Amino acid sequence: MIGKIPSFRPFLLSIICLLALLSSKQNLRAQELNLGNISGSFQTDAQWYFEDKLISAQTVDENIRSNSFLQLVYQRGDFSAGIRYEAYLNPLLGFRGEYQGQGVPYRFANYRTDKLELTVGNFYDQFGSGMIFRAYQEWTLGIDNSVDGVRVKLSLLPGFYVKALTGRQRKFWDKSAGLLRGTDAEWFLHESFPKLAVNKWQISLGTSFMSRFLEDDDVNLILPENVSTYGARFSVGKGKFNFNGEYAYKINDPINKNLFSYNSGNGIFFNASYNTKGLGIIATAKRVDNLDFRSERNPLVEELTINFLPPTTLQHLYRLSTLYPYATQPQGEFGAQLDIIYKIPKKTAIGGKYGTQITFNYSRIHGLNKTYTDSIFKYDVEFSPDMDNRYFEDINLEVSRKWSKKLKTTFSYINLFYNKGVIELGDQDNNQDSVRINIAVLEFTYKLKNKQTLRGELQGMFTNAKLDEDQGDWVMALLEYSIRPNWFFSVFDEYNYGNPDPNKRPHYFNVNSAYRFGANRVALGFGRQRAGLLCVGGICRVVPASTGLTFSMTSTF
């Protein structure tokens, strides 16, 4: 029987009343009675949708929609408790319709000392890099896979930390059918053996286990009810060097996303870095095969993920470069990334008076070569990448230079290879529908008098797209004006001048403003939002085109 959130309403109402009571008297008597304190955060994002046939913008019957939350945390000594109220009235376009409604999907009570931490209710957590378990919330993507259950953390020996948890994940306003049980142990040797720390060694070892129980409800297949992942990790650092890695293994877990494969899954991740004054080098490599781990077997989108696969691609921030983001392929990928940051010293011929920073990044992802053997349920896979099946490649260079106390410029060049069939359609054998993209960006920041700043961007994106459905070339210009710390104004336009269809070459014009006072921020904007993938950390959701007035407010207290 799956617990339903509404069944906790009496409990929640009690907590809310208690918090309100404590809050009203807090200032008056907090000092003398030590009633604890309350902190919180609030956010609302609303949009008024307008019809806009040129970009096929969707409209909604209710005209205005909003996503909002208020989180309150009460703390007194070692004890804390909190709730989060959420309201999707109705969910903004691009968010899952299942969120429609309002309620308190998140509440917890926590007791924490130096050696012990107990949590009941909802919690977020992560084992290692997340390849085995990561419960997190990403508000902008509409992801919340918090666990509702019990968690214990122990630190009984110096440098040795153990976690154990059990619970069910959030599934919109419900909970997953799958039950999670997991443990994690992490041993920081330099804390246990101080001599290591004296010699600047930082060494840690970790191991994790996570199991999901889900009833076999399939009439034809024999499905494993207890599916577990386990793995080990290490981190070795000394001075400027650090090297860490993790291996994860999952037993057979036939689910929709892996086409009900009975193969086991595995993932391996390495990260090496060197950092010294003016130079930073990071090299990352990752291979995953069939490592999509979920609380239920049917989800095909982003919900109910138990684990998280760390991305090996750069998350671009410039608007046009976000048109072709990479989405991690848990069913199989082999990727590597190299990051080099070098600062040319200031007061040199090349570095100039204030120095120049050069950032180079290269990443490349390939698929794995899989051959199904004697049934549709099992395949053989090679360890090495399938060099004939490239998913993504990113070569980018950024040069940032401060010319004077007032002027700073940044030039970026980005070259992308984007396999549309794999990334957008999930067809892992599709190596035909690919696009090569060149992007150039020039950014400047100019400080005016009285804490005023002017910032501008010019962006151009040029593709070799042969696909009918691809949008072709774009240009973009942006101008921002800010008066610290209160006011912010921006105007930008994205122009899809190279669209193969002359009737689909719109301007995506936007104006935005924001006002900040204390820990509060209010923003108002109007314009067009282009359709595409919105990605954070390799996790993506599809965003539809829209036109309208946006309002958002954030507040922390």
Place this chain on the structure above:
Amino acid sequence: MNKYLSILLVLFITTFTACDIVEYPYVETTTVGDCMIEQACIDAAPSLNDPFAGVTIQKKVLLEEFTGHTCGMCPAATDIALKLRDETFKDQMVLVSMHAGGLAIPKTGGEFETDFRTETGEALYDIFFPIDAVPFGLINRTESEPGLHLFGPFKWETAISEELAKPVEAGIIITNCFDKATRELVTIVDVKYLVPGTDQEFLVVCLIEDEVIDWQRDYRLPSDQEDVPDYTHHEVFRKSLNGTWGQQLSRSEVPEGATYRVSLCHDLDADFDAVHCKIVAFVHNFTTKEVRQVEVASVE
């Protein structure tokens, strides 16, 4: 150090017990859908380890004869098909009689009221028949000429002979377990590829019924007797048990020697005479539509 290891050991011994590793064949061997497979049926099916051990695989050809009960030319074509099967090719030919098209539409008024048409038959007719005309046949769904798959009755023998001359590409074994009391039919189909296949290999399992007595127009008879009320229809296609195009056997290229098992469960309609019902199973390439091998077995 021992303290650390002790904690780790206790932690993981208690948690590692929660693993269920499922071994081949992954599919339920004792149940199919809501049906329970009796042990006798499991015993009757070939061994899963090597279902084709000791079996000599013979090339067989599928003739799908398209017909209609108001098609006066069709009985003559059916006789040709039956003669080819019973006298010429015997076990190497499987006949399926598909009622489809305008001449299969039922009538009202007491004659030709039975609707022999099926969803699968109409779908195939739409795809393979550029004109509304029967009798024509499909021979292993191969092309009779570029872009056309229809063979007239007088070309069936040659076309079947040509198909039989080709190397045998796959073997099929059908095991039927029919419960007379509940009319529950469990069909176990084992397939073995003797040649490498593509990633578009599909298995179709369908039900046909022989000796169905009903109306049929027959132009070979005098005009006042051509509407025959008690004509014997042969090998009437009743339904596909796994869809018009069947189910995919492999998501990647099929290696030579690969074997597959598909089990299906079906409640036999009360109107069908189990004694005359048969299961026809064939593997085909979904892209080219060509049939690689076919097999037939009685339900009882």
